Amino acid sequence: MTKxxxxxxxxxxxxxxxxxxxxxxxxxxxxxxxxxxxxxNVYLRGFGSFIIKTRxxxxxxxxxxxxxxxxxxxxxxxxxxxxxxxxxVKSNVQVK
Numbered sequence: 001m002t003k004x005x006x007x008x009x010x011x012x013x014x015x016x017x018x019x020x021x022x023x024x025x026x027x028x029x030x031x032x033x034x035x036x037x038x039x040x041n042v043y044l045r046g047f048g049s050f051i052i053k054t055r056x057x058x059x060x061x062x063x064x065x066x067x068x069x070x071x072x073x074x075x076x077x078x079x080x081x082x083x084x085x086x087x088x089v090k091s092n093v094q095v096k
Contacts, residue, residue: 036077048081 007025011018032050035042042050057073081089 044082046082046084048079048085051078051080052076053078 003025007018007021010016010025011021014021032042036050036052039052041052044050052075055074055076058071060069060071061067062069
């Protein structure tokens with residue numbers, strides 16, 4: 001499912017103009033992004049949390065030059081689904 005599909009479904013379900021739904025979704029994503037960039041986690045009860053995870057420093061390899069490089073510690077955004085969300089997926093989606 002793409003962002004356009006989400007906009008279409010919400011627009012049809014609520015009877016709101018697609019442009020308004022698009023603007024709302026864009027604003028939501030901008031707020032989540034700016035919150036994470038400022039170091040704040042975003043908690044959506046019953047859905048999940050957008051959190052910042054810290055990756056430790058590690059040693060990597062450049063295979064083409066056969067050298068080792070240090071990859072510094074860094075933060076990455078992550079999503080942790082709520083328990084009720086995970087249980088819904090487990091019970092409704094067939095294992096392929």
